[in-house]
Amino acid sequence: MKLTTTLLSVPLLVSGAAWAELPQPPLADVRPHTVTSPHGDRIDPYYWLRDDARSSPEVIAYLEAENAYALAFQAAYQPVVEKLTQELIGRMPQDDSSVPYVMGDYLYSSRYEAGKEHPIYVRTPVAGGDEQIILDVNALAEGHDYFVVANWSVSPDQTKLAYLEDTTGRRQYQLRIKDLTTGALLDDSITGLSSSLAWSADSKHLFVVENDPVTLLSTKVYRHQLGKPVAERALVYQEHDNSFFMGVGNTRDRNFVIIGLYSTVSNEFHVLDASQPEGEFQLVAPRQRDFKYSVDHIAGRWIISTDWDAPNNRIMTVGQEKLGNRDHWQELIAHDEQVFIESFIAFEDYLAINERSDGLRRIRLLDWQDLSKQQFLASDEPSYVMAFSVNPEQNQQWLRYTYTSLTTPSSVYEVHMKTGERRLLKQQEVLGGFDQSQYRTERVWVPVEDGVKVPVSLLYRKDFERDGSAPLYQYAYGSYGFSMDPFFRSNILSLVDRGFVYAIAHIRGGQEMGRHWYEDGKLLNKVNTFTDFIAVTDYLVEHKYAAADTVIGMGGSAGGLLMGAVANMAPEKYLALVSHVPFVDVVTTMLDESLPLTTNEYDEWGNPNDKVYYDYMLSYSPYDQVREQAYPALFVTTGFHDSQVQYFEPAKWVAKLRTVNTSERPILFRTTMEAGHGGRSGRFARQEQVAEEYGFLLEMVRQAQQQRP
Template structure:
C-alpha cells in the first residue's frame, strides 16, 4: 500500500501588514527555538514519508553515489601558494570527509598541520571551518568554527608550533577575522543574537578578558552587511559595509591597532565602491557615474574626500568590471563582456597597453585564484568550462608565458572529448536575448527527444558561470542536456542585467527561465515532457514561482532551501537578513512593493492546479532561509495541488543553509536528487 502523505494541521493566524491581514494557517510551523514537539513531529513525519517514497530508489542512489564519488581523486590537494616564509595548501586524505589545512617552510622542512578538520569534526553532526588567518609573524592561527550550520561562529586561537589551542574563545560571531601588525590584536564581528545580523566590530588582544573587548565600530543601519579584513598589502585593517545599493569602507593602519578608523568615502544611496591599497594610495572600483564600474585612485592623505578621486580606468558600456588585483608592476582586472568572464592585464607604466589572458575555448570562465603577494610578475587564475575541469594557471604578466599548475583530476573514465558545449541565445518575453550554456554528449541528436536538466539562480547580481561540474555527468551520460540559463537578476551581461531582474522587475527572472525552457524545447534540445528544473535559496524561489506560473512545462522541479514565503518574511525584521534585503526585493511596508511581491510569492500564489513532481529540501538550523518557509509551502501544496505527482520534503535536522558539512555527505544528497529525477523517467539504469 502506498505511503500516506503527511497533512499538517491548520491553526487560525493572521499576518498583519499596513495593507490588511492575510490568513496563514501554517504559520504555527515557525518555532524560533526549534523545539516545539508538534512542529518537530510534522518535520519528522515528512522525513519518514520521504524515506518511504524513495525506498525503491535506494539501489539507484547507491549507483549514482558510487559514480559521483568515483570521479573524485580523494587524496587531493590544492595548488600551494606562498605567503611570507611558508607555502600554504589544503589537502584531503582518502576516505576522509574534511580538509586538512597545512603549510611547509619555503626554505625546506616538514609539513606543519594548521587544522585537521577531520579530527575537529569527530563526534559532531555538523562541523565547518568558516575562516582562518595566520598572524603576521606566522606563529598564531585564528580560526572560526560552526557546530550546527547556522553560520554563527566561535573564534579560537592556536599556537602553530605546539598545535594547542589558546584559552581565548569568543562566540556568536561572523566569519571575518583581521590581524593587526602587532601579532596580538585581532578584529572580529559580533552578531546580534536575535537577528543574527553583523552589528559590532570588536577588538581582542590575546590573553585579555574577551568580555571586556572594546567596540571599535557599531552599525545601526540594518540594511548593511559588514565584514572586516586586511588590504592585500596587509598595511590596513578594513571594515567593509555593503547594502544592495551602497557601500562604505573604514580603514585603519594595521601598525596602529589602537588608532581610529577613517572613512574612505561616506555612504550614499546608489553609490557603490570597493577598494584595495598599494604604495601609498587606494585603488577604487566604483559605479559612481559608471553603471558597469570604473577604476579610480586616491592618495592616503586624501581619503574621506571623494572630490580628490582621480580616474584610473574609464567606464565602458560593453565591459562590466567585476574585480581587480594589484601588483607592484601590474593591474589585473576580472571583467565580463558578452556574458563571459575574462582577465585583462595592464602595466602601471602604460595602462593603454592591455593584454588578455589567452583562452582555448569560445565559452569559458576565467577568474582570479589566490594571489596573496603584490611583489610578483606572476598572476594565478582559475580556468574552467562545462567540458574542461577546473584548472589553475599562472601567467607571467611581463612575458605572457602561461603555465598550467594543476587541472582537476576526474576519475571514472572521464574523457572531455566525449562531450560538447554550446552557447545559445533564447528570446525573452520582452525580446531580450538570454544567454544559455549547454552541455551534452558528443553523439547528442538535436531531435527533441532528450531530457533536460535546467539550472539557474538569478538574484543579487550573482552570475551563474559555466564552470565544470563533475556531478552532472551522471545525468549527461544518461542522455540529458544540461543547461545553465543566465537569466536577469544575475550580472552576466552587465549591471543592467541585474537591475532588470530585481525589485519591481523581479518577475523578469521567472519569465526568462520559462522562455529558456520554451526555446530549448522548440529548438529540439529537449523533449517537452522531459524537462526538469533545479534551483537553491533564491533559485528555490525561482522554482516556486515557475511551479505556479508554468507547471505544465516541467516534469519535475527541485527546490533546495527555497525562499518561498517572500511577503511574510520581508515584513518581519526580526528574521535574519530581512532588513539587508529591502533593496533586492522591496519593502512590503510600501504598497507598490507589497502588491508586486504578493503577486509572485510562491507560498501566497499556490492554487488549485496540477503541479510537477517536486523535491524540496531544507535544514532545521538554516539561518539564511528559515526552515519554516519550505515547510509551510509544502504543507499548503499538499492541500491545494490536484495532481498525483510526488511531492517530497527532505529536512536535514542537523544542518543549515549549505546542507551537510562533509564532502561525501553533500555528494550523497546530489545522488538522491538525481535518483528522484531519473525515477520520474522510469530510467533506473545507465
C-alpha cells in the same frame, strides 16, 4: 536519444496505483494565523510550523514524518540512489591537494586524505623543512554531526592561527586561536561572530564582527587583545542601520585593517593603519544611495573599483592623505558600457582585472607604467570562466588564475605578466573514466518577450542528437547580481551520461551582462527572472534540445523562489522541479524585521510596508500564489538550522501544496536536521544528498518516457 542502460533494470513506479501502495504523505494541521500588515491582513494556515527555538516536539515530528515519507517513496528506486552515490564519490580523488602558494616565509596548501570528509591545512617553509599541519578539520569535527571551518588567518608574525568554526550550520561562528609553535589552543574564544576577521600588524590584536543574537545581522566590530579576557574586548564600530551588513579584513599588503559595510545599492569602508591597532578608523568615502565601491592598498595609495557615474564600474585611485571625499579620486580605467568590471588585483608592476564581456568572465592585464598596454588571456571555448586564484603577495610577477568550462575541469594556471608565458599548475582530477573529448558545450541566445536575448550555456554528450527526445536539466538563480557561470561540475555528468542536456540559464537578476542585467531582475522587475526562465525552457524544447515531457528545473535559495514562482506560473511545462532551501514565503518574511536578512534586503525585493512593493511581491510569492492546479513533481530540501532561509518557509509551502495539488506527481520534502543553508558539511555526505535528488529525477523521467505513445 542514447540513454545508458545501467539503471533501467530497477523497478519503476509506473502509475498512481503503485504510488497508492506507499504510506500517505503527512498532512499538517490547519491552524489559521493572522499575518498583519499596513495593507491588510492575510491568513496563514501553517504559521505554527515556525519554531524559532527549534525545540517543538510537534514541529520536529512533522519534519521527521516528511523525511520518513520521502525515504519510503525512495525505497522503490533505492538501488539507483546507492549506485549514484558510489558513482558521484567515485569521481572524486580520495587523496587530493591544492596548489601551494607563498605567503610570507611559508608555502601554504590544503589536502584531503583517503576516506576523510574534511580538509587538512598545512604549510612548509619556503627555505626548506618539514611540513606542519596547521589545521586538521577531520580531528576538529570528531563528535559533531556538522562541522565547518569558515575562515582562517595566520598572524603577521606567522606564529598564530585564528579560525572560525560552526557546529550547527547556522553560520554563527566561534573564534579559536592556535599557537603554531606549540600546537596548543589559546584560551581566547568568542562566540556569535560572522565569518570575517583581521589582524593587527603586531599580531597581538584581532578584529572580529559580532552578530545580533536575534536578527543575526552583523552589527558590531570588536578589537580583542590576545591574552586578555574576551569580556574586555573593545567596541571599535557599531552599525545602527539594519539595511547594512559588514565584515572586516586586511588589505593585501597587510598594512591596513578594513571595515566594510554593504547593502544592496551602497557601501562604505573604514580603514585603520594595522600598526596602530588602538587608533581611529578613517572613512574612505561616505555612504550614499546608489553608490558602491571596493578598495585595496598598494605603494601608498588606494585603488578603487566603483559604480560612481559608471554602472559597469571603473577603476580609480586616491592617496592616503586625501581619504574621506570621493572628489579627490582620479580615474585610472574608464567606464565601458560593454564590459563589466567584477574585481581587480593590484601588483607592484601590474593591474589585473576580472571582467565580463558578452556575459563571459575574462582576465585583462595592464602595465602600471603604461595603462594603454594590455593583454587578454585567451580561451578556445565558446563558454568558459576565468577567475583569480590565490595571489597573496603584491611583489610577484606571476598571476595565478583558474580556468574552467562545462567540459573542462577546474584548472589552475599562472601567467607571467610581462612575457605572457603560461603554465598549467594543476587540473582537477576526475575519476570514473571521465573523457573530456566525449562532451560538448554550446552557448545559445534566447529571445524573450520584451526583446532581450538571454544567454544559455549548454552541456551534452558528443553523440547527442538534437531530435527533441532528450531530458533537460535546467538551472538558474537570478538574484542579488550573482552570476551563475558555466563552471565544471563532475556531478552533472551522472545526468548527462544518461542522455540529459544540462542548461544554465543566465537570466536577469544576475550580473552576467552587466549592471543593467541585475537592475532588470529585481524589485518591480523581479518577474523578469521567472519569465526569462520559462522562455529558455520554451526555446530549448522548440529547437529540439529537449523533450517537452521530460523538462526539469532546478534552483536553490533565491533560485528556490524562482522554482516556486515557475511552479505556479507554468506547471504544465515541467515534469519536475527541484527547489533547494527555497525562499518561498516572500511577503511574510519581508514583513518580519526580527528574521535574519530581512531589513538589509529591502533594496533587493522591496519593502512590503510600501503598498506598491507589497502588492507586487504578493503577486509572485510562491507560498501565497499556491492554488488548485496540477503541479509538477517537486523535490524540496531545507536545513533545520538554516539562518538564511528558515526551514519553516519550505515546510509551510509543501504543506499547502499537498492540499491543492491535483496531479498524481509526488512532492518530496527532505529536511537535514543537523545542517543549515549549505547542507551537510562533509565532502562525501554532500554527494549522498545529490544522489537522492538525481535518483528522484531519473525515476520521474523513466515514468514519463514509459508513458509515451
